[in-house]
Amino acid sequence: MKANYIEDIQQWTDGFTFHADVTVRFSETDMYGHLNNTKVFAYFEYARIEYLKSLNRMEKWIDPQGDTIPIVADLQCDFVKQVFFDEKLSIFVKANSIGKSSVDLHYMAKNERNEIVFTGRGAVVQIGRKTGKPMPWSEEEQKVFMENS
Template sequence: MPKIAYIDDIDKWKSEFSFYTPIKVRFSETDMFGHVNNVSPFIYFEEARIEFLKAAGLFDSSNIGDGMPIVADLQCDYHKQMFFNDNLKLYVKVNYVGNTSLDVHYMALNDREELCLTGRGRMVYINPQTGKPVSIGESMKEILAAL
């Protein structure tokens, strides 16, 4: 496997995931060649990210404070083709929490536990009225670190 810029040790990196969302590849997510279209993984990342953040309590108004998370960048690396009706486990973890942002990593494994996708993205906490970054509260940082 070629070197992935945001992963130093692939085995250690893989072992740090615990949260995942099951994904069943739908026919509409495939292209004319029968494999998953290159935009579909970003939809999978979104689905898993939302479930992860819900589990972290980010959609609970008592935990979010004055901010809301937005995706600032998103990257995907494709390692193995996926096809209609494949079952995936889309793992999510927080790799780093800063003052106003967090770095989220993704990993998709198929039924044979083969690595199909890796990804990463930066989420920034912003004030919804001003659009300016705001600090992530200490309680949210603790919750994210626990996941």
């Protein structure tokens, strides 16, 4: 593995506890039957939202009266193995590090043979709904991310 955000692959892999499952749909493949390279970001989005829901972080962000919303500041993917139509994947998510108003999430996708097929990372920043400026995490939010990293 050559992803610059992974120092020790075994330690990194062992740090994941949450995952969401997906099955590669025909419409997500290219003419060769491979998973289209843009579709992994939709898988990251799905797993990220499920992860944040599991931490009870989504409720305030989807409240139209809420003061803050999350934005994805950056996102990257590193492909390890080919993925094909109808494969079942587990998309793992964890908080790798927490900043004042951001969290660096890491992703790992495994196939049914328990092989890593792609990895990724991306920063999510909490911003003010009206100002568009970063808004710091509360102590409780920091604690929840730290406990789940």
